[in-house]
Amino acid sequence: MQGTTEEARAAAYTPTDRTVPTRSADRASYDRELVHAILDEGYVCHLGFVRDGAPVVLPTLYGRVGERLYVHGSTGSRPLRGAADPGLPVCLTVTHVDGLVLARSAFHHSINYRSVVVHGIAHQVTDPEEQRLALDALVDHVVPGRAADSRPANKKELAATSVIRLDLDEVSAKLRTGGANDEPEDLALPHWAGVVPLRKGYGTPLPNADLAAGVELPDYLKVL
Amino acid sequence: MQGTTEEARAAAYTPTDRTVPTRSADRASYDRELVHAILDEGYVCHLGFVRDGAPVVLPTLYGRVGERLYVHGSTGSRPLRGAADPGLPVCLTVTHVDGLVLARSAFHHSINYRSVVVHGIAHQVTDPEEQRLALDALVDHVVPGRAADSRPANKKELAATSVIRLDLDEVSAKLRTGGANDEPEDLALPHWAGVVPLRKGYGTPLPNADLAAGVELPDYLKVL
Numbered sequence: 001m002q003g004t005t006e007e008a009r010a011a012a013y014t015p016t017d018r019t020v021p022t023r024s025a026d027r028a029s030y031d032r033e034l035v036h037a038i039l040d041e042g043y044v045c046h047l048g049f050v051r052d053g054a055p056v057v058l059p060t061l062y063g064r065v066g067e068r069l070y071v072h073g074s075t076g077s078r079p080l081r082g083a084a085d086p087g088l089p090v091c092l093t094v095t096h097v098d099g100l101v102l103a104r105s106a107f108h109h110s111i112n113y114r115s116v117v118v119h120g121i122a123h124q125v126t127d128p129e130e131q132r133l134a135l136d137a138l139v140d141h142v143v144p145g146r147a148a149d150s151r152p153a154n155k156k157e158l159a160a161t162s163v164i165r166l167d168l169d170e171v172s173a174k175l176r177t178g179g180a181n182d183e184p185e186d187l188a189l190p191h192w193a194g195v196v197p198l199r200k201g202y203g204t205p206l207p208n209a210d211l212a213a214g215v216e217l218p219d220y221l222k223v224l
Numbered sequence: 225m226q227g228t229t230e231e232a233r234a235a236a237y238t239p240t241d242r243t244v245p246t247r248s249a250d251r252a253s254y255d256r257e258l259v260h261a262i263l264d265e266g267y268v269c270h271l272g273f274v275r276d277g278a279p280v281v282l283p284t285l286y287g288r289v290g291e292r293l294y295v296h297g298s299t300g301s302r303p304l305r306g307a308a309d310p311g312l313p314v315c316l317t318v319t320h321v322d323g324l325v326l327a328r329s330a331f332h333h334s335i336n337y338r339s340v341v342v343h344g345i346a347h348q349v350t351d352p353e354e355q356r357l358a359l360d361a362l363v364d365h366v367v368p369g370r371a372a373d374s375r376p377a378n379k380k381e382l383a384a385t386s387v388i389r390l391d392l393d394e395v396s397a398k399l400r401t402g403g404a405n406d407e408p409e410d411l412a413l414p415h416w417a418g419v420v421p422l423r424k425g426y427g428t429p430l431p432n433a434d435l436a437a438g439v440e441l442p443d444y445l446k447v448l
Contacts, residue, residue, distance in 0.1 A: 018280075023298050043321045043335055043422075046270035048281035055279050056242075057272035059319040059339050074247050095283040097267045099427075102445075106363045106374045107381040111267055115283050139330045143420075150330045150415050157331040179432040188436050191374050196367075196448060197427030198267075203323075207418040208403040210411050218416050221326075 009067070018119050019172035029173040038116045038173055039064050042094040043142070047071060049079050049090050049122075062092070063137030067168040069118065070125070070134035072161055080124070080162040087121035092166055100196040103180035104189040112176050112195060119170040125163040134163045145220050233291070242343050243396035253397040262340045262397055263288050266318040267366070271295060273303050273314050273346075286316070287361030291392040293342065294349070294358035296385055304348070304386040311345035316390055324420040327404035328413040336400050336419060343394040349387040358387045369444050 012030040013019070021028050029035075044059045058079070063070045069092060073080045082088040099112035125131050135158075136147040153161065180193040202224040205217055236254040237243070245252050253259075268283045282303070287294045293316060297304045306312040323336035349355050359382075360371040377385065404417040426448040429441055 018278075022302055023300060043324070044319055044337065046272075046281050046283075046317055046319070048270075048272040048279035048315070050274050050277070050279050053274070054242075054313045054343065055272035055274050055281075055315045056343075057270050057279075057281050057315040057317040057341065059270075059317060059337065061335060076247060078246055089278045091272070091279045091281040093270055093281040093283060095268055095270070100267070100366050102367065102370065102374075104375055105377070105381075106359060106371060107377045107385070109363050109366050109370070109374070111285060111366070113268065113283065117281065119278065119280075135330060139333050142324050142333050142335070143326065146326065146333070147330060150326075150333070151328055151410055151413055153329070153331045157329075161331070179430070179434075182432075182434075186375055187434055189375055190436070190439055192429075192431070192439050192442050192445070193435055194429055194431040196429045196445060199425045199427055201423045201425035203421030203423055205416075205418055205420045206403070207416070208406075210406075211417055212412050212414070215414055215416050221416070221420060224420060 013168070013171045015172065016170050019117070019170055021174065027174050027176055029175065030171070031173065035116050035168070035171055035173050036064065038096065038114050039069070039094055041096060045071070045092050045094045047079065047090060047092050049082065049088055051078065061138055061141065063134060063141040065133055065137045069166045069168065070137055070163055071122070071166070072135065072138055072163045075160055075162040077162065080164055083122045083124045083164040087123045088164070090120065090122045090166060092118040097198050099198055101180050102193055102196070104182045104186040104191040104193050108180055108182050110176060112178070114173065114175045116171065116173050118166060118168060120166050122164040122166045125165050128158070131158060131163050134165070135161065143220060149218060237393070237395045239396065240394050243341070243394055245398065251398050251400055253399065254395070255397065259340050259392070259395055259397050260288065262320065262338050263293070263318055265320060269295070270317045271303065271314055272317070273306065273312055275302065285362055285365065287358060287365040289357055289361045293390045293392060294361055294387055295346070295390070296359065296362055296387045299384055299386045301386065304388055307346045307348045307388040311347045312388070314344065314346045314390060316342040321422050323422055325404050326417055326420070328406045328410040328415040328417050332404055332406050334400060336402070338397065338399045340395065340397050342390060342392060344390050346388040346390045349389050352382070355382060355387050358389070359385065367444060373442060
């Protein structure tokens with residue numbers, strides 16, 4: 001369903017004033033597939049909004065359905081209440097740190113990373129069907145396929161949960177890859193230069209103490 | 225030097241309206257040591273500020289010196305220019321994802337995490353000595369001890385680099401730990417429940433292609 005819509009879309013997001021960086025513009029990308037891949041690999045986003053004129057940045061779970069991102073929270077949460085009509089201006093950012101870049105010069109030390117920044121207006125989801133799809137996407141974002149292997153939200157839980165939607169429209173990715181870029185006159189210095197890769201590691205799953213007898217670890221957790 | 229100052233401080237930050245969460249207040253902490261530990265373990269922060277009335281959240285490197293955080297960038301960067309007098313209201317957030325929490329119910333899925341949120345006014349660093357200390361802290365944040373094993377910034381690099389300072393004053397940590405908290409009536413459901421731990425993994429350091437002959441991998445990278 002979503003696939004057909006996506007195939008008809010352009011392969012890249014259209015840059016805007018806000019999504020063209022003032023520096024290192026060569027590190028920016030608007031490629032739709034790349035943006036989706038970076039978003040899908042993350043666990044938390046950093047959601048920014050303005051409260052009383054000051055910025056607030058909170059880490060939170062998110063999910064993606066095609067060109068829509070969803071964030072959820074208690075109906076009592078301040079940012080989610082703020083997303084009622086006419087919506088809340090937000091900036092949602094997801095970042096992966098891929099490596100530590102050690103240069104001979106202090107100045108050229110850096111981090112290899114991939115990030116996505118989404119600007120837009122977050123809207124409260126009011127359609128019950130969209131709310132259900134969004135909550136499934138949030139659970140499947142934690143572990144793909146997990147929504148189908150859990151007890152769906154009941155009426156009380158749905159009523160207690162507020163979901164906001166942010167369309168992927170004003171979007172950019174930014175990446176740094178590769179080794180250290182030292183000045184030519186520093187190349188002979190005796191300091192080691194290169195990259196220390198960083199990667200996500202999964203530990204052995206820890207079953208809940210109150211897990212019912214006979215419940216086995218599902219296959220989708222064995223492949224993490 | 226900094227140690228003496230810190231020992232004289234209270235063991236906890238004073239909560240404010242902005243640092244007391246409206247929900248899950250039991251997950252909040254103001255413990256100074258805990259806040260420092262979470263900050264020191266991160267590689268990038270998410271820096272939020274307001275531009276033209278809208279929020280912007282960008283990932284960036286940071287460093288800590290006692291009760292001060294430093295962020296740097298090109299002198300041409302928009303947020304850093306905005307930190308000239310009287311300063312720029314910012315929110316700086318650092319988050320670690322420690323585990324995936326799988327509950328029997330979709331509703332109780334979660335993430336184990338540790339985060340720190342700092343609110344305040346960022347000021348441009350104009351004192352050359354403080355700028356040097358801040359840049360050392362930024363390099364040592366990537367790898368402790370690395371600043372002493374690299375070529376310090378020269379005048380041209382210092383002139384091209386803008387550093388902003390954010391004092392640790394209005395600060396809170398937030399943590400979720402432990403297993404899934406399912407409803408009593410869901411405990412017998414056949415879905416696996418528990419935590420998949422996530423941890424940072426370091427790969428084998430990759431030397432730069434242009435590394436001078438005979439430069440060995442330093443000991444401080446062998447212990448990562």
